[in-house]
Amino acid sequence: MLFSLVPSLGIRKGLVINSLFxxxxxxxxxxxxxxxxxxxxxxxxxxxxxxxxxxQLPGEDQCAICFHLASExxxxxxxxxxxxxxxxxxxxxxxxxxxNIEKEVKKKTxxxxxxxxxxxxxxxxxxSSKDDQELPKVSVRFFDxxxxxxxxxxxxxxxxxxIQDEERILLKILDDDFRIDFNSPVVQSLNLPQSILxxxxxxxxxxxxxxxxxxxxxxxWYRGKMPTSNNAQQIEWSPVGSGFSYMAKPDDVGCxxxxxxxxxxxxxxxxxxxxxxxxxxxxxPGQCPFDIRHLFxxxxxxxxxxxxxxxxxxxxxxxxxxxxxxxxxFGYCPNYALHIEYRKQLFIKEILGYNSDxxxxxxxxAKIFDLDLTAVLRMKNLEGHFKAKGKTAEGLATFxxxxxxxxxxRQGITFGExxxxxxxxQGLWNQIKSNEKLAxxxxxxxxxxxxxxxxxxxxxxxxxxxxNTHFYFHPDADHIRLLQGGFSMLYVRDLxxxxxxxxxxxxxNFAIIFCGDFNSVxxxxxxxxMTERFVGDEMADWQSNEEEAxxxxxxxxxxxxxxxxxxxxxxxxxxxxxxCIDFIYYQSDVLxxxxxxxxxxxxxxxxxxxxxxxxxxxxxxALVASxxxxxxx
Numbered sequence: 001m002l003f004s005l006v007p008s009l010g011i012r013k014g015l016v017i018n019s020l021f022x023x024x025x026x027x028x029x030x031x032x033x034x035x036x037x038x039x040x041x042x043x044x045x046x047x048x049x050x051x052x053x054x055x056q057l058p059g060e061d062q063c064a065i066c067f068h069l070a071s072e073x074x075x076x077x078x079x080x081x082x083x084x085x086x087x088x089x090x091x092x093x094x095x096x097x098x099x100n101i102e103k104e105v106k107k108k109t110x111x112x113x114x115x116x117x118x119x120x121x122x123x124x125x126x127x128s129s130k131d132d133q134e135l136p137k138v139s140v141r142f143f144d145x146x147x148x149x150x151x152x153x154x155x156x157x158x159x160x161x162x163i164q165d166e167e168r169i170l171l172k173i174l175d176d177d178f179r180i181d182f183n184s185p186v187v188q189s190l191n192l193p194q195s196i197l198x199x200x201x202x203x204x205x206x207x208x209x210x211x212x213x214x215x216x217x218x219x220x221w222y223r224g225k226m227p228t229s230n231n232a233q234q235i236e237w238s239p240v241g242s243g244f245s246y247m248a249k250p251d252d253v254g255c256x257x258x259x260x261x262x263x264x265x266x267x268x269x270x271x272x273x274x275x276x277x278x279x280x281x282x283x284x285p286g287q288c289p290f291d292i293r294h295l296f297x298x299x300x301x302x303x304x305x306x307x308x309x310x311x312x313x314x315x316x317x318x319x320x321x322x323x324x325x326x327x328x329x330f331g332y333c334p335n336y337a338l339h340i341e342y343r344k345q346l347f348i349k350e351i352l353g354y355n356s357d358x359x360x361x362x363x364x365x366a367k368i369f370d371l372d373l374t375a376v377l378r379m380k381n382l383e384g385h386f387k388a389k390g391k392t393a394e395g396l397a398t399f400x401x402x403x404x405x406x407x408x409x410r411q412g413i414t415f416g417e418x419x420x421x422x423x424x425x426q427g428l429w430n431q432i433k434s435n436e437k438l439a440x441x442x443x444x445x446x447x448x449x450x451x452x453x454x455x456x457x458x459x460x461x462x463x464x465x466x467x468n469t470h471f472y473f474h475p476d477a478d479h480i481r482l483l484q485g486g487f488s489m490l491y492v493r494d495l496x497x498x499x500x501x502x503x504x505x506x507x508x509n510f511a512i513i514f515c516g517d518f519n520s521v522x523x524x525x526x527x528x529x530m531t532e533r534f535v536g537d538e539m540a541d542w543q544s545n546e547e548e549a550x551x552x553x554x555x556x557x558x559x560x561x562x563x564x565x566x567x568x569x570x571x572x573x574x575x576x577x578x579x580c581i582d583f584i585y586y587q588s589d590v591l592x593x594x595x596x597x598x599x600x601x602x603x604x605x606x607x608x609x610x611x612x613x614x615x616x617x618x619x620x621x622a623l624v625a626s627x628x629x630x631x632x633x
Contacts, residue, residue, distance in 0.1 A: 052171045052178040053271075055186070055210070056160065061086055063156055065093075067171070067178055069101065074174060075108040076101075086157040093156060094140050101173065102138040143170045143177075185212030185263035185270035192277040195341040198253050199284035200349050202277075203245035204261075206371055212263035212270060214244070214375075219262075221246040223255040223281075232256075232276060244379055252281040288346065288615040289600040290622070294353035296597045297624065300401075301357065304458040305629045306594055307404060309564070310356040311515035311584050313470065313572075313620035314347045315612060316363035316394035330619070332575055332609040337617075344368060346617035348376055354597065354624050358454075359384070359399040360468040360515035363618075369397050387412035389470070390446030398452050398468050405454040405464070408503075411495060412450040415487055416443045424494040428486055431553050438548040442480055445472050449488055451495055461509045462629060465499065467492050469516040471526075478544035481518065482525040482535065482555070488514075489529070489557040508631055511590040512559055514583075517620065521579050522567040530561040530585050562588040564625035565596050571621050573605045584625050597624035 052067040065082040080100060084093050142151040142159065145168035151159065163169055163182045171178040191206035207214065220242050224235035237258060240246065248257070260274040301308055317340040319325060326335055336342055351359065351373075359382065364373065369386045377384065377399050384399030400407065413422070419429050419442065433439045449469040456462040469488055471481045496512060499505060520526040525541040528534075535541075535555040542550040564584040571582035586593070599621055605611055611619050 050176055050178050051181050053184060053186075054160065054163065054180060054182045056086065056183065057210075063160065065097075067173070069173060069176070071174055071176070074105050076104055078104055084156055086155065086160065088156055090142060090154055090156055090159055091152060094142070097173075098138050098140045101140065105138060139172065139174060141172050143172050144168070145170060183211050184268060185217070185265050186210045187212075187261050187263050187270070187273035190259070190261055190273055190275045192257065192259065192275055193341055193345075194279055195339070195345065196248055196252075196257060196277060196279060196281045197284040197342075197345050198248045198250045198281055200248060200345040201245045201352075201376065202248050202257060202345075203376055204259065207261070207375070209263050211265060213265050216264045216266065217261055218242070218264065218269075219244050220260045222258040222260070223252050224258065225255050226280075235276075245376060248281050250283075253283050254280050256280060285346075285614045288350075289604045290346075290350040290353060290616070293597050293600070293622075293624070294350075296595075297354045297356075300355045301626060303628070304456070305462075306626055307357040308355065308624065308626045309358045309360070309513060309515065309584055309586075310351070310354050310622055310624045311360045311362075311468075311517075311582055312347075312351065312622035313362040313517040313582065313618060314364060314368075315343070315618040315620065317343075317365050317368070318392070318394050319363065320612070329576070330574070330612060333612050334614060337612060337614040340365070340368070343612065343617040344372055346615075348372060350617070350622065352376070352380060354622065356624060357401045357404045358464070358466055358513070359397075360466065361397040361399075362468070362470040362517045363394050364397040365394050367393075369395075373397060373399075383407070385410050385412075385450070385452070387448050387450040387468075389448045390414050390416065392446050396448060396450040396468050396470060398450055398466060400452065400454055400466070404457060406457055407452060408455055408463075409453040409499070410451070412448060413491065414446060414448045415484060416445045416447070419443055419487070422491070424490045425487055428483070428490065428553075428555075432483065432550060435548060435550075438479075438550065441548060442483060445480065445484075447472050447484055449491060451492065453495075453499055459629075461506065463499070463503075463505055463510045465492065465496055465510070465512045467512065467514040467516075469514075469518070471517070471519045473519045476545045478520070478524055478541035479548060479550050481520050482529070482539070482541045483550065485518070485520070485526040485529050486555040489555075489559075493557065493559075508590060509629075511587040511629075512561075512585075513587075513591075513627070514561070514585040517572075517582050519581050521581060525555075527563075527567075527583075529555050529557060530583075531563065533557055533559070533561075559587055560589045561585040562593075564593050564627065565599075565623045568599050568621075570599070570602070570605065571623060572619055573611050573621065574619050575610045578610075582620060582623055584623055586625075586627055590630055591627045592630055594626040594628045596626070599623075 052065060055064040062083050063086050065084065066079065068079045070077045082096060144151050160182065163180050169180050171180060188208040188210050189206055190204055193202065193205040196202045209217065221240050222237040223240050224237040226232065227234045235256065256277050258274055258276045260272050262272045263270040320330065320338045321340065326338060330338060364386065366386065366388065374384060381401055381403050382399040383402050384397050386395055386397050388395040419425055449467060452466045454464045454466060471484050492512060492514065500510060518526050525535045525539045533556055537552055537554050564586050567580050569580065570578050571580045608614065
């Protein structure tokens with residue numbers, strides 16, 4: 001990722017300031033290097049003049065020292081960085097600084113002389129003597145203002161103690177006095193995305209802070225057009241917004257965006273850091289089907305007894321970004337619309353627009369959860385947790401509105417890893433384990449379930465147990481999915497009864513919501529298990545694979561569930577498969593449906609033959625329903 005260089009420090013064109021937090025060999029505190037680059041783009045820290053930054057992480061024995069030295073007299077303008085062990089004597093550290101500064105001064109002096117034409121009659125020997133006289137004497141020392149004396153012969157750790165005790169210590173370099181700033185907030189890394197669409201949110205695709213709190217830090221956004229010279233230093237910037245995210249506007253099309261972050265904590269602020277996008281803002285895809293659906297959810301629910309739930313398989317990049325998916329699975333979708341940098345802009349805007357209180361997501365890339373969903377949804381007071389599916393790079397994510405709910409507990413397991421050991425599973429496992437092929441196949445699955453226990457903040461006696469899952473998808477695996485449904489309900493029931501017992505919960509005020517991509521149509525056994533509470537051994541699902549056929553097994557569960565959105569014709573819509581396989585199951589004896597968000601029409605889904613498409617980011621459709629407690633007590 002490349003970023004535009006900003007010129008306010010007088011850094012010459014072609015010099016890039018890069019953060020060096022990437023290697024254990026370099027102090028991971030504040031070390032920066034000035035290096036040559038063929039690019040005009042870079043991350044840039046705007047250091048305050050006459051401040052020397054000291055950084056030491058807790059438990060580390062290295063201290064990073066950084067300062068920007070600019071002097072017309074000595075023809076020097078450079079950021080200097082040092083990494084020293086805290087046990088080192090400051091006299092040795094000062095000598096290292098003096099030597100490096102002196103080298104830079106000599107280099108500038110020699111460069112100036114090379115640009116001069118020496119007199120023919122001047123001998124080389126005489127010139128050398130004159131040059132030596134022109135070299136300035138470099139002085140670097142620590143000075144105690146309170147005692148009016150230089151500081152000598154002590155370890156860096158002792159100096160840091162003096163600084164933390166707020167003694168007035170200066171670093172004197174050449175003609176300048178530098179105030180010492182210890183562990184000031186700093187931006188370690190700051191990236192902008194590689195794709196920015198008008199009408200969609202843009203935010204740092206990566207932000208790492210040190211000694212700073214993101215919620216207290218400041219963000220300012222600017223736009224500007226790259227001049228015909230293609231020199232980023234000549235961009236004229238106009239402010240366009242503030243805050244962690246910015247909704248790119250039609251007027252931004254063709255412009256670069258710049259974000260400036262001032263890292264802050266509760267005590268102080270650090271040096272501003274800015275970065276310019278490597279791409280121009282592009283026109284968006286126009287009106288998307290979810291824009292119409294958002295008309296039904298323009299505001300958050302305010303009734304204390306109501307809450308909005310969403311479930312959505314957002315299509316993991318793991319399955320969208322491959323030769324097979326691009327040519328076979330989703331060959332009808334333009335390649336750019338399959339790229340995660342494009343799709344994530346769509347599904348984040350879609351998710352936010354539903355104003356849901358509880359969000360269950362499937363096929364969530366771990367990086368998307370960390371860098372995108374968590375960062376952006378937190379702005380809307382939504383906190384969440386992630387459950388990986390075994391060793392795969394994607395999994396489940398559940399978010400909830402912290403203003404509406406308090407999280408009391410979170411749990412999650414991968415079925416295959418726990419079938420033989422989880423006490424709740426033993427009865428069912430003992431019935432199937434003798435079929436070796438069946439047992440091996442179900443144990444090998446990475447299918448997981450995630451559970452979150454929530455308490456209503458406005459009506460504290462109301463509790464929700466929110467389950468989220470994504471069942472195995474193979475065409476010959478109806479029996480595997482039905483067994484996964486059985487194990488799911490054993491797990492959910494076990495937790496429900498545990499919380500009920502330990503917290504003394506009243507079943508009239510304690511409800512289960514079970515969301516997910518069940519990869520199971522309404523005609524299959526999972527829907528019957530949830531809505532009729534029983535599946536007999538005659539169910540056709542058991543015979544979906546003759547070698548692994550399940551015989552003599554019945555399933556039951558004690559809760560009265562209904563599907564909040566009914567059984568729509570489609571929740572998954574590709575060229576090769578179209579069916580209803582996503583559900584929001586809810587306890588109908590404790591909750592009722594208040595309303596649901598209409599699904600896109602078949603015409604909308606077929607606008608690009610199927611989905612995903614340039615206007616719908618997943619092969620699944622989000623289900624959104626508002627639920628209400630039956631009892632108001």
